[in-house]
Amino acid sequence: MYNLIMFGPPGAGKGTQAKIISKQFGIPAISTGEMIRAAIKASTPMGLAAKSYTESGSLVPDEVVIGIIKERLTEDDCKNGFILDGFPRTIPQAEALASMGVEITKVISFEVSDKAIVDRMSGRRLCSACSASYHTVYAPSAEEGKCDACGSELIIRKDDRKDVVESRLLTYHRETEPLKEFYSKLNLLVVVDGEGTVEDVSKRALEALGVVLHNV
Numbered sequence: 767m768y769n770l771i772m773f774g775p776p777g778a779g780k781g782t783q784a785k786i787i788s789k790q791f792g793i794p795a796i797s798t799g800e801m802i803r804a805a806i807k808a809s810t811p812m813g814l815a816a817k818s819y820t821e822s823g824s825l826v827p828d829e830v831v832i833g834i835i836k837e838r839l840t841e842d843d844c845k846n847g848f849i850l851d852g853f854p855r856t857i858p859q860a861e862a863l864a865s866m867g868v869e870i871t872k873v874i875s876f877e878v879s880d881k882a883i884v885d886r887m888s889g890r891r892l893c894s895a896c897s898a899s900y901h902t903v904y905a906p907s908a909e910e911g912k913c914d915a916c917g918s919e920l921i922i923r924k925d926d927r928k929d930v931v932e933s934r935l936l937t938y939h940r941e942t943e944p945l946k947e948f949y950s951k952l953n954l955l956v957v958v959d960g961e962g963t964v965e966d967v968s969k970r971a972l973e974a975l976g977v978v979l980h981n982v
């Protein structure tokens with residue numbers, strides 16, 4: 767059973783790799799960012815409270831995201847493992863996860879330079895209906911501006927504006943990066959080079975998990 771954490775700066779490819787590993791292992795990929803965006807779209811009380819944080823590149827308060835994850839991990843599809851994408855992002859979140867009795871198998875840290883991140887975020891496009899993610903250059907949709915999966919319009923995420931990306935990177939270095947030491951001390955951290963093609967990165971990530979594949 768794999769209980770995995772995809773770790774890394776914004777735009778490192780955590781979501782992209784989480785979806786690939788999810789298919790490979792048949793376990794759910796759980797993205798706190800996606801859950802928060804869905805709540806904002808639906809204007810739920812949590813979404814309304816989270817909006818100003820995400821749009822300015824800050825972290826949503828710990829108690830909110832801890833609550834979301836606690837509830838999500840009790841769902842049936844998590845019984846055989848799961849992949850957390852974007853959680854934990856602070857030491858209190860990591861401590862809360864441990865206190866839920868969750869045993870983490872590995873934390874995969876995708877290392878990508880700040881320059882490559884800005885490049886990835888500026889080209890990212892997201893499906894307005896199903897959240898599928900594309901990149902104008904590295905992972906384009908078949909028809910420009912339309913989702914391959916459902917045909918809906920592709921949009922630019924509000925927090926992918928240049929000034930917000932810079933703020934998200936600062937937040938990452940200040941509040942999230944210290945978790946590398948936290949998980950390294952627990953012997954759970956595996957560092958993976960996150961640059962190169964999506965396929966190259968998948969191969970490295972799967973190898974880090976002890977899986978050697980020729981076609982991913």
Ligand code: AP5
Pocket residue numbers: 774775776777778779780781782783797798799800802819820821823824825826827828831851852853854855859886887889890891899900901902904905925934960961962963964965967
């Ligand atoms: P969240 O949605 O988690 O954003 P993030 O961590 O900033 O990560 P991203 O989704 O931007 O990037 P990613 O690493 O998943 O990369 P992706 O695969 O998409 O969080 C958003 C906000 O919600 C936060 O800022 C915060 O406010 C709040 N939040 C969420 N979780 C929270 C928590 N735990 N605590 C508090 N607040 C929280 O790839 C990026 C782009 O690059 C795509 O276009 C993709 O196609 C492309 N790409 C991917 N891999 C490659 C590659 N190898 N080569 C070229 N292009 C690539």
